[in-house]
Amino acid sequence: MAYSGKVIDHYENPRNVGSLDKEAPNVGTGLVGAPACGDVMKLQIQVNDSGVIEDAKFKTFGCGSAIASSSLATEWIKGMTLEQAMSVRNTQIVQELNLPPVKIHCSVLAEDAIKSAIADYRRKQRGAQAQAGQA
Amino acid sequence: MAIKLPIYMDNHATTPVDPRVLDAMLPYFREEFGNAASRSHVFGWNAERAVEQAREQVAAVIGASGREIVWTSGATESDNLAIKGAADFYRDRGNHIITAVTEHKAVLDTCKRLEKSGFEVTYLPVERDGRVSPQAVADALTDKTIVVSIMLANNEVGTINPVAEIGQVVKARGAMFHIDAVQGVGKIPFDVATSHADLVSLSAHKMYGPKGVGALYVRRKPRVRITPIIDGGGHERGMRSGTLNVPGIVGFGKAAEISAAEMAEEGKRLLALRERLRLGIEARVPDTVLNGSLEHRLPGSLNLSFAYVEGEALMMALKDVAVSSGSACTSASLEPSYVLRAMGVPVEMAHTSIRFGLGRFNTEEEVDYVIDLVAQKVKKLREMSPLWEMAQSGVDVNGIQWAGQH
Secondary structure: OOOOHHHHHHHHOOOOEOOOOOOOOOEEEEEEEEHHHOEEEEEEEEEOOOOEEEEEEEEEEOOHHHHHHHHHHHHHHOOOEHHHHHOOOHHHHHHHHOOOHHHHHHHHHHHHHHHHHHHHHHHHHHHHHHHHHHO | OOOOOOEEOEOOOOOOOOHHHHHHHHHHOOOOOOOOOOOOOHHHHHHHHHHHHHHHHHHHHOOOOHHHEEEEOOHHHHHHHHHHHHHHHOHHHOOEEEEEOOOOHHHHHHHHHHHHOOOEEEEEOOOOOOOOOHHHHHHHOOOOEEEEEOOOEOOOOOEEOOHHHHHHHHHHOOOEEEEEOOOOEOOEOOOHHHHOOOEEEEEHHHOOOOOOOEEEEEOOOOOOOOOOOOOOOOOOOOOOOOOOOHHHHHHHHHHHHHHHHHHHHHHHHHHHHHHHHHHHHHHHOOOEEEOOOOOOEOOOEEEEEEOOOOHHHHHHHOOOEEOEEOOHHHOOOOOOOHHHHHOOOOHHHHOOEEEEEOOOOOOHHHHHHHHHHHHHHHHHHHHOOHHHHHHHOOOOHHHOOOOOOO
């Protein structure tokens, strides 16, 4: 099984590796997978007041395909609105990276990571609104 | 001396054919192409003579006689023949087989198949260091045990089993003792007398010989019998029909002869290289764990887990270096290494394991290059790892309730 050129590219020239401030109110953090499964992805989004993802960062414990899937995910969602990011599908990732069947689950985890980050952000926003309402 | 890339450090998967072995084989593809069973002309006689010489060469490396060697297509076939053949022949004495969970699939799957035809199999666990204990074998033996199969050295972690003590225990109860000696023969001293072996599987391509040829040692004193699994012209005293792979066998013989002659020196050299690699990596890379016994281990074998970095990603990063991993991502079944799991290595560490198999053609320069590369790439991958990040900030990664865990 040779790695696809695109997968190798994402590993050699990773885009958006890093961390955003978890505590910041406009940052959503998604953490999916489990070390026991050999796949853990942390994906973070920084959202501006217009609901647009202005920055995204990731860290992944997983194989080359997992790293590439999460790296690609952060590349795509930068500049998207939350609604647009919610509609990113794992099948698009599979196609873009030429993932073989045995690696499809890596793309599924990347899609989950995006949704998890968005859910975290929205939870924070609801919490903040509730606080503002009580003040 | 310039290093040639890619570097091959996966000698447990296969070994390059030694140039001296290839030279010995070539005439048997060219002018000496006779069938060793052709009794009536010089082409056959020459092939037969070469095969018989190879038989003695292979027998010598395990302290046996040529008449106790049966040629096969490889160790997988030898394992099948030994276990199925003995189980069937001695069926009237009992139906119990003992093996270990860390055996090669050729042994495990053969045992699974025998379970379907009424045999009972005990799969012994191993100690944390990966070895099978003679006491565990003794405790599992019953009056119905007819075959015990335990490997000499493990292909994944390189640990060496105490086969002599195990053999003693097995023979005291009168069962047949089979040893898959593929990874150990030609690398460490082994002989059929001290090990009390009745049946031994051997493979050419693990000792710098060609692929597609192996052997099964079948003891003659006292006489061990097996039912053949291949029927045909009755070759190999009826035990394994089929025209002999003459060039392969000649190569196997030459490879065995070289291994026997060079084993002591080579063992010393490989041990030193292996320790250089191990200590070099451990000095530069924190949170590295050795899998398997350090003391009872093949000289060229190293299996390390690099915490917080997944094995396949590391292999991709170590491009131009051929190694293998116990990670689930590298197996077709998406299961992590069953050998590491049997040794009690936690699943997440099994995913981070890399197996290095040093061999005859590896050099000190290659080892130094690899130490450097491993240190660099593990560092880079840890910078990309959320688990490393958590561990650095004092979070107990193993204590977390992971959403994705099933």
